[in-house]
Amino acid sequence: xxxxxxxxxxxxxxxxxxxxxxxxxxxxxxxxxxxxxxxxxxxxxxxxxxxxxxxxxxxxxxxxxxxxxxxxxxxxxxxxxxxxxxxxxxxxxxxxxxxxxxxxxxxxxxxxxxxxxxxxxxxxxxxxxxxxxxxxxxxxxxxxxxxxxxxxxxxxxxxxxxxxxxxxxxxxxxxxxxxxx
Amino acid sequence: xxxxxxxxxxxxxxxxxxxxxxxxxxxxxxxxxxxxxxxxxxxxxxxxxxxxxxxxxxxxxxxxxxxxxxxxxxxxxxxxxxxxxxxxxxxxxxxxxxxxxxxxxxxxxxxxxxxxxxxxxxxxxxxxxxxxxxxxxxxxxxxxxxxxxxxxxxxxxxxxxxxxxxxxxxxxxxxxxxxxxxxxxxxxxxxxxxxxxxxxxxxxxxxxxxxxxxxxxxxxxxxxxxxxxxxxxxxxxxxxxxxxxxxxxxxxxxxxxxxxxxxxxxxxxxxxxxxxxxxxxxxxxxxxxxxxxxxxxxxxxxxxxxxxxxxxxxxxxxxxxxxxxxxxxxxxxxxxxxxxxxxxxxxxxxxxxxxxxxxxxxxxxxxxxxxxxxxxx
Numbered sequence: 001x002x003x004x005x006x007x008x009x010x011x012x013x014x015x016x017x018x019x020x021x022x023x024x025x026x027x028x029x030x031x032x033x034x035x036x037x038x039x040x041x042x043x044x045x046x047x048x049x050x051x052x053x054x055x056x057x058x059x060x061x062x063x064x065x066x067x068x069x070x071x072x073x074x075x076x077x078x079x080x081x082x083x084x085x086x087x088x089x090x091x092x093x094x095x096x097x098x099x100x101x102x103x104x105x106x107x108x109x110x111x112x113x114x115x116x117x118x119x120x121x122x123x124x125x126x127x128x129x130x131x132x133x134x135x136x137x138x139x140x141x142x143x144x145x146x147x148x149x150x151x152x153x154x155x156x157x158x159x160x161x162x163x164x165x166x167x168x169x170x171x172x173x174x175x176x177x178x179x180x181x
Numbered sequence: 182x183x184x185x186x187x188x189x190x191x192x193x194x195x196x197x198x199x200x201x202x203x204x205x206x207x208x209x210x211x212x213x214x215x216x217x218x219x220x221x222x223x224x225x226x227x228x229x230x231x232x233x234x235x236x237x238x239x240x241x242x243x244x245x246x247x248x249x250x251x252x253x254x255x256x257x258x259x260x261x262x263x264x265x266x267x268x269x270x271x272x273x274x275x276x277x278x279x280x281x282x283x284x285x286x287x288x289x290x291x292x293x294x295x296x297x298x299x300x301x302x303x304x305x306x307x308x309x310x311x312x313x314x315x316x317x318x319x320x321x322x323x324x325x326x327x328x329x330x331x332x333x334x335x336x337x338x339x340x341x342x343x344x345x346x347x348x349x350x351x352x353x354x355x356x357x358x359x360x361x362x363x364x365x366x367x368x369x370x371x372x373x374x375x376x377x378x379x380x381x382x383x384x385x386x387x388x389x390x391x392x393x394x395x396x397x398x399x400x401x402x403x404x405x406x407x408x409x410x411x412x413x414x415x416x417x418x419x420x421x422x423x424x425x426x427x428x429x430x431x432x433x434x435x436x437x438x439x440x441x442x443x444x445x446x447x448x449x450x451x452x453x454x455x456x457x458x459x460x461x462x463x464x465x466x467x468x469x470x471x472x473x474x475x476x477x478x479x480x481x482x483x484x485x486x487x488x489x490x491x492x493x494x495x496x497x498x499x500x501x502x503x504x505x506x507x508x509x510x511x512x513x514x515x516x517x518x519x520x521x522x523x524x525x526x527x528x529x530x531x532x533x534x535x536x537x538x539x540x541x542x543x544x545x546x547x548x549x550x551x552x553x554x555x556x557x558x
Contacts, residue, residue, distance in 0.1 A: 111438050114447035114451065120190075126495065
């Protein structure tokens, strides 16, 4: 049985579709042999449904597409999803349990939001507790402390830590060139 | 931060906003309005308690819901409602970006004021985000694009930090006076001062003013009056702000990881962090305790108006802020506080969906990431 992907689009209103309801696309996923034949095409065919395919009343109102529908809608349809338009040869497909596809989440944006929200919280805290938004304050001393104090202390800590490690000198004989330098 | 943080938020919100308003989206807008009212009421209650505890007088009525005199974080919710509601119409116009830019610049001369000026001043970022094509992120991932943008962002951020810290620092120098041949201890400007550091203070001051005008010139920070924002000079600075923020935003996004990781969940729950962090960090009890501790440390009274500028304070603020973010983006925070951030408006007002008896929405997902409750509602 064909697997249907229902995609709700923005074309439902204002493009002259009657009845003026949301326009749904039912794209039939291609079978394996179809993929082998033309791997660049996303779907085998598209059918148009006027109204929500999950709605029984809408399904009863739906009708097979006509050439006029295709002429009117295909230029707009073909620009969606990047798939090439194809003939609507199949009957109207209205799977009962079809659900609209959600756009794929972009982890990049979620990660960016996390960093941004942390910046907002830090900025608000700095504003409330140290008036960082005042031009005359502008966290000058704080930044100086951060940029001078922290790296230097971290460096000192690292050097102290590495000094305790067995050095090249102690691992070798005291007369080695590394110790005489 | 000013050039990147809120512009980026608005841009991301615009990018993820639908271009149409269906029933579900309309209900989402009502939910945002309900969230706005809940949190604005909560912040006002906190303000009344804090002022009363500190011994200051405060006017309790009328409740400051729509026109609070100070800047509040809820402006973004109000802006989101207006932006989302107007987006379908905007996108049908011939030049949505140009219109939003014209409105944003013209807003300088309108009587919008605090928390309302933002609605128009940040609007171009939202509209720009809606116009960004979906494949733009893939383009941004190309090494030949990503590396220079990220490098320019890091360079710019580091330079600004260094200038901010050292621009006016002077080093003591022992010199010989030519007429008396006596040794004189003078101060010499640091390296950053020679390379434009003397202009940094002016530039920073102007940026603060420009950003204050973006926010409708809140009374506290910069002392900028609303009338001072309504000038041709500020008009030029606002235009410069838009232009300057674009490459910085792109550079910032180039630095962000593209895989799901430990940052992703706080990103999902960014609305929780955004709305609840004032409740956690600036509630009357925390304010009083912190200012008492700072006053004891400084040996003088430290308040919001008499700031603590010592570096150690900033050292403490960073982990405290990050801890607050982490705490507010946990599933437990959501299970406890979801009626505030995600009020069950669908069920209450519209009779859509199940009654909220099963705990937090999305709690049944288990280990899965929760449904998005970020700025896109």
